[in-house]
Amino acid sequence: MSRYTISIMFPAMHDALNAIQPRYARWNPAAPDEPRGAGASPEAAVAAVAETVLAGLAEGSVAERAALLATALARVPAGDARERGLALGRSIALAALRRREADGFAPFVQFSSATRPGRWRPTPPLFGQDVVPTSTPLLFSPMAAAALTPPPPPLGSPVYLRDVEEVRRVGGRANAERSAAEAASAAFWAQQVSHRGFVDAVVALLDARPAPDGLWGTARGLALLSIGMDDVGVIIWQAKERYSVWRPVTALQEGGFGVAPDPEWMPLVTTPAFPEYPSGHAADCAFGGALLTALFGDGVPFTYRSLGTRAILSQRFASFRAAAADCSASRIWGGVHFRHTEEVSEAIGAAIAREALRHLQPVGGRGR
The missing domain is CATH 1.10.606.20 (Vanadium-containing Chloroperoxidase; domain 2)
Structure with missing residues (x-):
């Protein structure tokens, strides 16, 4: 993964966890449409962040991302907490991608010689x-x-x-x-x-x-x-x-x-x-x-x-x-x-x- 990808994904994972239980200051503030973190599964939230960011930046294939998500969720019991975690993680990841959208379109230019x-x-x-x-x-x-x-x-x-x-x-x-x-x-x-x-x-x-x-x-x-x-x-x-x-x-x-x-x-x-x-x-x-x-x-x-x-x-x-x-x-x-x-x-x-x-x-x- 590139520097750009991990600089979106890891801070969004951090923010998702601290939306569930605030222990550290967030990197990005909560978006107006962010779901409440109460009752959400932390493991499901960070898994959803990773899958959503990787999908948004076209990192890996659809099958690879689906396999990673399935592996991460294998130990998270099905139910309301998992669904809340997935919704929260996806919301925070999408907001993080939107905030960095301008960077994503910033061109790379050839070094002058x-x-x-x-x-x-x-x-x-x-x-x-x-x-x-x-x-x-x-x-x-x-x-x-x-x-x-x-x-x-x-x-x-x-x-x-x-x-x-x-x-x-x-x-x-x-x-x-x-x-x-x-x-x-x-x-x-x-x-x-x-x-x-x-x-x-x-x-x-x-x-x-x-x-x-x-x-x-x-x-x-x-x-x-x-x-x-x-x-x-x-x-x-x-x-x-x-x-x-x-x-x-x-x-x-x-x-x-x-x-x-x-x-x-x-x-x-x-x-x-x-x-x-x-x-x-x-x-x-x-x-x-x-x-x-x-x-x-x-x-x-x-x-x-x-x-x-x-x-x-x-x-x-x-x-x-x-x-x-x-x-x-x-x-x-x-x-x-x-x-x-x-x-x-x-x-x-x-x-x-x-x-x-x-x-x-x-x-x-x-x-x-």
Whole structure:
């Protein structure tokens, strides 16, 4: 499922549960036609939310969605509570889809490219040109979102020169000053779509150690994760288009601004088809690491399950922060990002996590 889909589905599940029994503040207020939650089955409500959102966004086939709904309802006794839950969940899901309808029709536009020094252009070997969303963030105004992403250092500045030379040394395909473990990390994270991996990690952790507040706590955690991850995607990708910074492979092959050209230099991993600054991986992982640390505590070992089909299938990390640090550094070892980009992007992800955690707070004097 996409960031967009889960950022509608999980908050709507959270809202459905809190319509039945208010424990946390809702993400969206109740629509005028929302059924009363009293007497509704929580399990039926969240199942109905999932099926309705997936159907509304054409995720999966009709048969797949029907099978998922049937599985979810198998342990819910037939009767008035189930019917009330289904009606409530469908109503809240439809309202959530309507609220995000404008985002759904916001076009994706192709990243602009230029041949001016310092500006991004498609890179070898694929020379692809990806797209950028034009939707607005959920947690921030457009102005506040732009303020999260300061400009990169100027070409030829000491920071720029330091970081270009570092990537030349440690991120190249050949003759790199890089350990086997660092190369493996670069290959592992290059395959990952970070928001999916962190959702998978949350589900696995909650299965092993259920949230103190049961289904309500689980839904809140997934809602916060999905809302923030959607903002990371929008904010980072729009900043990439705004600054349009060239990738290390271009900076090193062309040289200039105090950098000696190296026409044969190639990165260890394939360069993504969009601008370098800021870093999606670093911001995603910093957000996920900070949010999961707030929800589960520090020093919690976990497995990040690979979504790729090659090489390492999963990685075990000592903590969420350790995973985030490895994810960020891997982009330097892979030769596709500069260190200053990773550091700024980590700060962006952490800031989005702090803002997300201000929402969906306990109500009625309940503890967190």
